[in-house]
Amino acid sequence: EADIYQTPRYLVIGTGKKITLECSQTMGHDKMYWYQQDPGMELHLIHYSYGVNSTEKGDLSSESTVSRIRTEHFPLTLESARPSHTSQYLCASRGTGGTEAFFGQGTRLTVV
Amino acid sequence: AQSVTQLDSQVPVFEEAPVELRCNYSSSVSVYLFWYVQYPNQGLQLLLKYLSGSTLVESINGFEAEFNKSQTSFHLRKPSVHISDTAEYFCAVSDRGGSYIPTFGRGTSLIVHP
Numbered sequence: 001e002a003d004i005y006q007t008p009r010y011l012v013i014g015t016g017k018k019i020t021l022e023c024s025q026t027m028g029h030d031k032m033y034w035y036q037q038d039p040g041m042e043l044h045l046i047h048y049s050y051g052v053n054s055t056e057k058g059d060l061s062s063e064s065t066v067s068r069i070r071t072e073h074f075p076l077t078l079e080s081a082r083p084s085h086t087s088q089y090l091c092a093s094r095g096t097g098g099t100e101a102f103f104g105q106g107t108r109l110t111v112v
Numbered sequence: 113a114q115s116v117t118q119l120d121s122q123v124p125v126f127e128e129a130p131v132e133l134r135c136n137y138s139s140s141v142s143v144y145l146f147w148y149v150q151y152p153n154q155g156l157q158l159l160l161k162y163l164s165g166s167t168l169v170e171s172i173n174g175f176e177a178e179f180n181k182s183q184t185s186f187h188l189r190k191p192s193v194h195i196s197d198t199a200e201y202f203c204a205v206s207d208r209g210g211s212y213i214p215t216f217g218r219g220t221s222l223i224v225h226p
Contacts, residue, residue, distance in 0.1 A: 043216040090155055099144050101214050103155035
């Protein structure tokens with residue numbers, strides 16, 4: 001069973017606030033990903049990492065930033081939340097030599 | 113670059129009926145193919161995958177998918193669905209070398225009616 005955790009599961013926050021969505025995995029996977037999911041749309045890749053100190057932007061333009069200081073931890077930060085950031089955010093990881101990604105349960109973010 | 117097209121956004125079906133969820137992909141390189149399932153308020157879980165070898169792959173709960181290279185398709189089928197199969201199903205591809213970044217389709221909502 002995959003061990004990848006996202007906190008919080010649900011978050012309602014006011015416009016302009018800074019927030020950090022947490023993602024941790026205990027599988028020692030080197031590759032980690034953040035996707036944004038909206039109803040009826042593809043999962044959009046917003047950030048990914050190949051390992052410690054490696055971060056890249058994905059296909060979807062995002063105002064968020066990420067860091068990868070430890071293998072197991074890949075937090076996503078929004079410096080100033082806006083209503084357009086309202087979405088579900090999914091974190092995933094994949095190990096070297098592995099083929100499929102393992103997903104956390106997601107964080108549903110609402111910015112009011 | 114790869115892309116995935118799931119032709120049906122929603123598939124309603126009655127319990128015990130067969131179902132097919134369609135997936136087509138495009139890629140300039142060889143790919144791995146996946147189906148994931150997402151239950152309400154959950155993340156995605158791997159349902160089955162095609163890596164190589166037999167083009168027909170099966171899951172433990174009765175789903176199967178067939179890789180068709182000439183049609184660039186990876187349709188998901190189940191001969192008899194249950195209420196508990198109601199969920200969102202995502203088709204995905206990732207390249208066999210290089211980035212290994214999965215690309216997902218829009219998802220198909222399978223709704224099983226009693």
